[in-house]
Amino acid sequence: MIHCIIVDDEPIAHEILEEYILRCGRITIVGHARNAVEALALLEKYAIDLIFLDIQMPLISGLTFLKNLERPPAVIFTTAYQEYAIDGFELNAVDYLLKPFSYDRFLKAIDKIKTEKTVTPERSYFFSNNNRSTEKIYHDDILYIEAVGDYMKIHLSDRYLLQRSTLKALEEELPADEFIRVHKSYIVPVKKIIAIKKDTLYLSKSLTIPVSQSYKEQLIQKFRV
Known part of the structure; x- marks a missing residue:
């Protein structure tokens, strides 16, 4: 099971992700955060495998927040701003979901996540x-x-x-x-x-x-x- 937190300042974004996560069945929500400060508190308290991270947030952007994490978990960016895609991938994000995104698109992002049980294939x-x-x-x-x-x-x-x-x-x-x-x-x-x-x-x-x-x-x- 993948343990995640949702970090977004928009309540509707939390609701949509909650619905998708419940339908998926492979992920459990550990906590919700509206900004980077609340997210950091959750990371210090729990073992987190995945962050659903918005980019445009009050005080500290999602990009800045991720850049300052020493050992970040897997991150899937969720944002309405396509222009940040390159910056997101350069920070080794698993995927970049452009709002509004469908459940099928959400599943494709989840399928990219590597867990500890993932078998590393032989390098070709x-x-x-x-x-x-x-x-x-x-x-x-x-x-x-x-x-x-x-x-x-x-x-x-x-x-x-x-x-x-x-x-x-x-x-x-x-x-x-x-x-x-x-x-x-x-x-x-x-x-x-x-x-x-x-x-x-x-x-x-x-x-x-x-x-x-x-x-x-x-x-x-x-x-x-």
Whole structure:
């Protein structure tokens, strides 16, 4: 059972989440808070697995509150303001529910929560070959892959690797459920996408990738939740 608190200054938001939580059956509500101060008191008193956290609240915003927690539990943001989505995901939020959200959308957010009983799957990988060496590359370490002439530039968090290949050949080698082609020159990991705005894809607030029109519909269908 997931133990949660609801933090929101709007009573109607508490009522809607209560209804969804009761229908879900996998979550129990430990407490309610109208602001960050009340939420902190609940966190100090109880063992909490999940916070449903509003962003626009009196005195201290939800974003500021989360930034100042040393060991935060899982967080699902619930807000009417779409513009905060990138900031929310950069704080490792489980999900970002844009009000008003449906019960089905709520369930999809809950399904993303990892509990202590979750079995960690074995990390998948492939071998990258260049002229001098062969290196094991874990799929979840890849930020994105860029075609540069006859080479593929595999961007990792702290460096990049060059592999002589084609983007099509590399695309066929990668798991189709984990990676997606978004441009004639780019492949990205699906789970690292945090936002799509017009012809731009965001992997972080500052890291963007162009989206080709020919790949846009496929991308939207994959990213749609």
